[in-house]
Amino acid sequence: MTENKLCPRLAKAMELLGKRWTILIIHQLLEGTKRFNEIESALPISGRLLSERLKELEKEGIVERKVHAESAVRIEYTLTEKGQSLMNTIQEIEKWSQTWL
Amino acid sequence: MTENKLCPRLAKAMELLGKRWTILIIHQLLEGTKRFNEIESALPISGRLLSERLKELEKEGIVERKVHAESAVRIEYTLTEKGQSLMNTIQEIEKWSQTWL
Numbered sequence: 001m002t003e004n005k006l007c008p009r010l011a012k013a014m015e016l017l018g019k020r021w022t023i024l025i026i027h028q029l030l031e032g033t034k035r036f037n038e039i040e041s042a043l044p045i046s047g048r049l050l051s052e053r054l055k056e057l058e059k060e061g062i063v064e065r066k067v068h069a070e071s072a073v074r075i076e077y078t079l080t081e082k083g084q085s086l087m088n089t090i091q092e093i094e095k096w097s098q099t100w101l
Numbered sequence: 102m103t104e105n106k107l108c109p110r111l112a113k114a115m116e117l118l119g120k121r122w123t124i125l126i127i128h129q130l131l132e133g134t135k136r137f138n139e140i141e142s143a144l145p146i147s148g149r150l151l152s153e154r155l156k157e158l159e160k161e162g163i164v165e166r167k168v169h170a171e172s173a174v175r176i177e178y179t180l181t182e183k184g185q186s187l188m189n190t191i192q193e194i195e196k197w198s199q200t201w202l
Contacts, residue, residue: 018119
């Protein structure tokens with residue numbers, strides 16, 4: 001732990017990760033690349049809010065959006081390395097919640 | 102990681118820990134027992150909001166509030182075992198933020 005002073009990085013991380021649904025969306029994508037509808041049906045979240053969160057995560061470099069031009073356009077979301085590296089954090093939150101909540 | 106299904110515990114954990122300032126307050130208390138003023142001066146947070154967050158954390162069993170009746174009343178805040186066990190989580194968030202933010 002750091003000395004008794006401000007932790008701007010921790011504050012910034014929590015501003016990002018503390019937003020409603022963000023960790024749950026990342027948790028979904030830790031299972032692998034998914035389409036928008038797959039994430040939407042896995043979480044009780046509106047399509048509009050999911051779209052907003054995915055855009056934020058893309059902007060932060062945590063999620064990558066890939067468009068595949070096939071017969072119909074397919075859009076997939078994948079975690080970047082930055083996003084993938086949240087696995088330990090999420091596992092720790094899960095461990096804690098399984099013990100204490 | 103769990104199967105593609107709802108994670109109510111993870112959702113509940115994030116509802117609790119995702120609130121603005123909560124992780125930073127716990128981070129302060131991981132350094133040891135502190136008085137209200139010590140936490141207040143370490144974080145750019147209003148006394149009113151700090152008081153609100155400490156009450157929530159007390160209610161959730163994460164923080165313990167101790168009143169010492171001396172010449173003047175002294176009130177101290179300490180992490181419970183439930184609160185202390187968030188250390189790994191916070192360390193993981195710190196590690197991630199130090200690498201990526």
